[in-house]
Amino acid sequence: MPAIFPRWTNKIPLAIGVVAPLVGAFLIFAVWYWWSPLYTDMGYRPKQPVEYSHALHAGDMGIDCRYCHNTVEVSPHAAVPPTQTCMNCHSQVQTESPRLALVRSSYETGESIPWVRVHLLPDYAFFDHRPHVAAGVGCATCHGRVDNMVVVEQAEPMSMGWCLDCHRNPEPNLRPLDQVTNMNWDGSPEQAAYDATKDLERKRMPSPPVHCSGCHR
Amino acid sequence: MASKERDPLDPVRGRKLLVEGGPSFHDITEQVCTPVEQPGLAWWLAFLPALGGLTIFGASVFWLLWEGIGVWGLNNPVDWGWAIVDFVFWVGIGHAGTLISAILFLFRQQWRTAVNRSAEAMTIFAVICALMFPTFHTGRPWIVYWMLPIPNQMQMWPNFRSPLLWDVFAVSTYFTVSLLFWYVGLIPDLATMRDRATTKIRRVAYGIFALGWRGSTRHWQHYEKAYLLLAGLATPLVLSVHTIVSFDFAVSQLPGWHTTIFPPYFVAGAIFSGFAMVLTLLIPIRKWYGLEHIITIKHLENMAKIILLTGTLVGYAYAMEFFIAWYSGNPYESFAFVNRAFGPYAWAYWIMISCNVISPQLVWFKKIRRNPVALFILSIFVNIGMWFERFVITVTSLSRDFLPSSWDYYSATMWDVGMLVGSFGLFFTMFCLFIRYLPMIAIAEIKAVMPAANPHPPGDH
Numbered sequence: 110m111p112a113i114f115p116r117w118t119n120k121i122p123l124a125i126g127v128v129a130p131l132v133g134a135f136l137i138f139a140v141w142y143w144w145s146p147l148y149t150d151m152g153y154r155p156k157q158p159v160e161y162s163h164a165l166h167a168g169d170m171g172i173d174c175r176y177c178h179n180t181v182e183v184s185p186h187a188a189v190p191p192t193q194t195c196m197n198c199h200s201q202v203q204t205e206s207p208r209l210a211l212v213r214s215s216y217e218t219g220e221s222i223p224w225v226r227v228h229l230l231p232d233y234a235f236f237d238h239r240p241h242v243a244a245g246v247g248c249a250t251c252h253g254r255v256d257n258m259v260v261v262e263q264a265e266p267m268s269m270g271w272c273l274d275c276h277r278n279p280e281p282n283l284r285p286l287d288q289v290t291n292m293n294w295d296g297s298p299e300q301a302a303y304d305a306t307k308d309l310e311r312k313r314m315p316s317p318p319v320h321c322s323g324c325h326r
Numbered sequence: 327m328a329s330k331e332r333d334p335l336d337p338v339r340g341r342k343l344l345v346e347g348g349p350s351f352h353d354i355t356e357q358v359c360t361p362v363e364q365p366g367l368a369w370w371l372a373f374l375p376a377l378g379g380l381t382i383f384g385a386s387v388f389w390l391l392w393e394g395i396g397v398w399g400l401n402n403p404v405d406w407g408w409a410i411v412d413f414v415f416w417v418g419i420g421h422a423g424t425l426i427s428a429i430l431f432l433f434r435q436q437w438r439t440a441v442n443r444s445a446e447a448m449t450i451f452a453v454i455c456a457l458m459f460p461t462f463h464t465g466r467p468w469i470v471y472w473m474l475p476i477p478n479q480m481q482m483w484p485n486f487r488s489p490l491l492w493d494v495f496a497v498s499t500y501f502t503v504s505l506l507f508w509y510v511g512l513i514p515d516l517a518t519m520r521d522r523a524t525t526k527i528r529r530v531a532y533g534i535f536a537l538g539w540r541g542s543t544r545h546w547q548h549y550e551k552a553y554l555l556l557a558g559l560a561t562p563l564v565l566s567v568h569t570i571v572s573f574d575f576a577v578s579q580l581p582g583w584h585t586t587i588f589p590p591y592f593v594a595g596a597i598f599s600g601f602a603m604v605l606t607l608l609i610p611i612r613k614w615y616g617l618e619h620i621i622t623i624k625h626l627e628n629m630a631k632i633i634l635l636t637g638t639l640v641g642y643a644y645a646m647e648f649f650i651a652w653y654s655g656n657p658y659e660s661f662a663f664v665n666r667a668f669g670p671y672a673w674a675y676w677i678m679i680s681c682n683v684i685s686p687q688l689v690w691f692k693k694i695r696r697n698p699v700a701l702f703i704l705s706i707f708v709n710i711g712m713w714f715e716r717f718v719i720t721v722t723s724l725s726r727d728f729l730p731s732s733w734d735y736y737s738a739t740m741w742d743v744g745m746l747v748g749s750f751g752l753f754f755t756m757f758c759l760f761i762r763y764l765p766m767i768a769i770a771e772i773k774a775v776m777p778a779a780n781p782h783p784p785g786d787h
Contacts, residue, residue: 113520113533145479270481 146266154262155225159211167292168256174248174290185237189224192216227261228252234269234324244315245283245305246275249292256292272324276317280305283315333624336777344437344775346619351773354620358765358772359522361615365762368614373758379751386744387462395465397741404724404736409463410574411716412746415599416456416753417497417571418592418712421564422600423449424504427511428560431553437628439771440621443515444611445604446508447764451756452603453501455749460493462745489573496570500563507556510549513539514770568596575719582662582723585650591643595712598636598682601629602708607757609702611766620767623696630695633708637686640715644683662723670735671722678718681711 142148166172174181177194181187192215199209215222230236241251248255253264265271275282283305288294305311317323333342349357361369390397400407423445430438461467473484473494484491517539520532539545572592575583605626612621651663666675685707694700726733760766773779 113529141477147479266479268479270479273481 146268146271150263150268151266152262153227154260155227157225157260158223160208160260162259163255163261164257164259174255181238182242183239185235185239187238192222227263228267230267235326236324240315240317242289243286244279244317245286245289245311246279247282247284247289247291247294249295250282254292254295273319276319276323279315279317286310333622339780342624343777344440344622344624345772346622349619349776351776351778354772354776355518355522355769357617357620358767358769359519361761362519362763362765363522363524369758369762372754373762376751376754376758379748380755381748381751382744383458383748383752386741386748387458389741390462390745391467395463397739399737399739399742401734401736403727403732403734404721406463406720406724407736408717408738408742408746409459411713411720412749413456413459413463414571414574414592414716414720415713416452416459416749417568418596418599418716419603420449420452420456420500420504420600421568421593421596422604423447423452424500424507424560424564425597425600426604427507428557428564431557432561436775437625439768439775440625441604441608441629442771443508443511443764443768444608444760444766445600446504446511447757447760447766448600448603448607449504450501450508451753451760452600453497453504454756455753457497457501458749458752459745460490460497489570489577492570493574496567500567503556503560503563507553507560510552510556511768511771512764513537514541514549515765515768517541518769519765564596565593568593575723580723580727581656581658582666582719582727585647587643587646587650591640594636594639594643595682595715598633598640598686599709599712601633601636602705602712605629605633605701605705606709609698609705611761613698615766617767620772623698626698626701627695630689630701630704633704634686634689634695637682637689637708641683644679658728661726665726666718666722669722669726671718671725674714674718675722678711678714681707682715685711 166177167174177190178187179190179194192212195209195212196216199212203209204213211222214220251265251267253262255261284291284294284300284303285308287310288299294300306314334346335341336343345354398407398409423442426438426445427442427449430442461470464470472482473491475484513536516532516536520529520536523529523532569589569592572588576585576588578584608621609626612618648663651659654660666672685704688700688704689695694704721736725736
């Protein structure tokens, strides 16, 4: 009886032995990287209805974060400023600019500006800004160097594992309470010298929750 | 009949002949391979209804996924209904396959050779059917992979204290080992099919799956060793898998569930129902395909005896549960069992008792255990009874427990029924395909238990 398979098929098991681990490793990498928020969410940069530049306002002009996002210390939700906040200045400054047409019409008609939200957590995760700001977690730690962003983008994955990394070991991400909105703190000599456990201003070290009901209330 | 029926004896060993009628090795190969090579019209008569059942299964799953789990008749006290009943039922069915192929192999029971191939196929298909139910009875089946311990961006891990997680490991391991065991056993027969193939497609297909088997001494040595090891591995699996399934109930604190007798009692029930299913499948098959000289009356009789043994064990467990309910002095426990026998589900309880405890006792009579028709009817009753056993355990305990304010009656909807009927469609579709494409009897093993395979022919010494 003639052979069914040609001689080269003898090499198939060997080839499978070599290729299968590589394919397996590639698949693991593919899922680990391309299906994770590290890849799917980071760098998300939607086009906004008004070409608002954080680099200009927070960076060049040095406006403190809390001037516009004024509820961040007192409310779970850090507010996007209403049109009124814009018009505090822009009723006087750049009053003719075509890029601000939507802001002026919003002010006249009372229609909200349809800002596109960048940092989206699912509604079953209840994030609260207050304890984070109160514990001395800087804005830049989670949101990146917003003062350098012409268009805001998501700087961190905002995944549960990323949250837990800090909740399990918060100390490296803590700074003096008066430096929370300081965008230049990260990488500065002050940061290198700072030890949260020796900070006299700090009444006690934060003990962030790592149980379910901390966030999934 | 005054004269007792006598089984033909092996001329050398003096034991009962396992293959009757004195066929040659070639006859065996022909008889087993013909149904695969020339299936005939009758096969379609079985396959098309099975496909119809599979369609029902698909429709039930589709509607369940589309509309949600509320299409079933579950309510708040009874949140495990037919889906879990069907799961345990199917897992139990699968256990006879491994008992026949592994445990009887370890006990050197040579009569297993005629039935082990189809029993293992039955195991695998039953486990596939079983796995459907824990998957789809979760409210959100698209995240069942969260049950697997995979490193992930949530840094979440399953809770290893839940028997439902052990189920995942138990049943998936059971499936894998059963599949390997079945496949290893198939390799020599696949080589036979390859060598007999008349078309190129068949030659290549069987050739690939035969993995280049040439039947050399070295091949056979390794094969036997691997088979023995797998049998040794599969044996504790049979016992542990259904034990773990029983933990789903026994680990809880519900009266009627929290019982230490469950693990052995569930395993006995699984073997009981599994052997019944083997009989249900093999009695028609041996008739239709003319295999009565390979799957003989003795085989049926032996299986009937195991049914009698395990059925009696199950009956003992029922009695013991009642005894302990009374002996414990716990009002909830006593109530749970009085409720089973005389409560709103008494009809299910008495169906269970008559099918599982009373009907197998008929096997004491030789006339009945050597009568294929009687055994077939009996096996159907056992299957029904064992489905009701799981129903009684699951539903009666849940529907009336500690707080009378949370008592409720559970009745299934058409979608519960659709899932069960459909799972039979899934099972029989796979079983028909097995019969159509693979030898349903282990050719190589059968040849080894025939007198002609004995190295010492009569008169040799």
